[in-house]
Amino acid sequence: MKLLDGKKCAESLITDISRRVAAYVGSGLRKPHMTVILVGEHAPSESYVKSKITSCARAGFESALLRFPESITESELLAKIAEINADPATDGLIVQLPVPKHINPQNIINAIDPDKDIDGFHPTNFGRMTLGQKAFRPATAYGICKLLQFYEIPVKGKHCVVIGRSNIVGKPISIMLSNDFEIGNATVTLAHIETPRELLLDETRRADIIVVAVGIPGFITEDMVKDGVVMIDVGINRLDNGKLVGDVDFENVSKKCSWITPVPGGVGRMTVAALMVNTLMAYQNNFDLL
Numbered sequence: 001m002k003l004l005d006g007k008k009c010a011e012s013l014i015t016d017i018s019r020r021v022a023a024y025v026g027s028g029l030r031k032p033h034m035t036v037i038l039v040g041e042h043a044p045s046e047s048y049v050k051s052k053i054t055s056c057a058r059a060g061f062e063s064a065l066l067r068f069p070e071s072i073t074e075s076e077l078l079a080k081i082a083e084i085n086a087d088p089a090t091d092g093l094i095v096q097l098p099v100p101k102h103i104n105p106q107n108i109i110n111a112i113d114p115d116k117d118i119d120g121f122h123p124t125n126f127g128r129m130t131l132g133q134k135a136f137r138p139a140t141a142y143g144i145c146k147l148l149q150f151y152e153i154p155v156k157g158k159h160c161v162v163i164g165r166s167n168i169v170g171k172p173i174s175i176m177l178s179n180d181f182e183i184g185n186a187t188v189t190l191a192h193i194e195t196p197r198e199l200l201l202d203e204t205r206r207a208d209i210i211v212v213a214v215g216i217p218g219f220i221t222e223d224m225v226k227d228g229v230v231m232i233d234v235g236i237n238r239l240d241n242g243k244l245v246g247d248v249d250f251e252n253v254s255k256k257c258s259w260i261t262p263v264p265g266g267v268g269r270m271t272v273a274a275l276m277v278n279t280l281m282a283y284q285n286n287f288d289l290l
């Protein structure tokens, strides 16, 4: 079993970005700029946002964190987004999810200028990604592709099983792995909460690559996989004892894997790195650098 080291791959991507940014700044351009909106208090979001802001600094970007109280109304938030959309000093804008229950997340996503939508959640980017056109790609899915590429894991012609159909991870990674993208051309099964257990087991037991994003510790057990499987664990679950674990029973399943992502230090790192890749692309688009 070998580890797909997200920390190492993310560092390599971010170092490469920082070199490009240094060259742009050296030629007289301003730095790339990411704006992050955080509404209310949500412990996991605090930690994700912190790592996004830290990574911006390492990539040579400027960033701004705008915090709003839980009580902000949807129309107030939409007005703020419109203001940032119109600000030429911001290349990329993200609204950290989840937002409070009285705010419809789809209205928020739809309000972000697609040219600043570095999360790739806007229907324009999601549609373009699905069609195989140039787009901002959802960062976790894009990060998984970059990780597979970094370790030269063969994907073409393989049987991939994605478990979880969220718009953020499961749906986009299933599309990207099946498309003729930088990495892809796989045969993909998308399983989800309504997939009968027996069908799920049939699929996972013959899968060459499994991507699991269900948010349930220990969901993937050793009896569910074949020898040599490549396991991509997207789960980030905090146990009562404070330990961070994924969706895979790592200790037992890893013995059967050819490659596996650790948690932490796997996909989570890649999400942030891919967001930096998208931010650089937004900046390059702004300055016609591509």
Ligand code: GUN
Pocket (backbone or CB within 6 Å): 094, 095, 096, 097, 098, 119, 139, 140, 168, 271
């Ligand atoms: N919440 C969990 N993952 C994400 C993400 O990738 N982007 C945003 N904006 N919110 C999230």
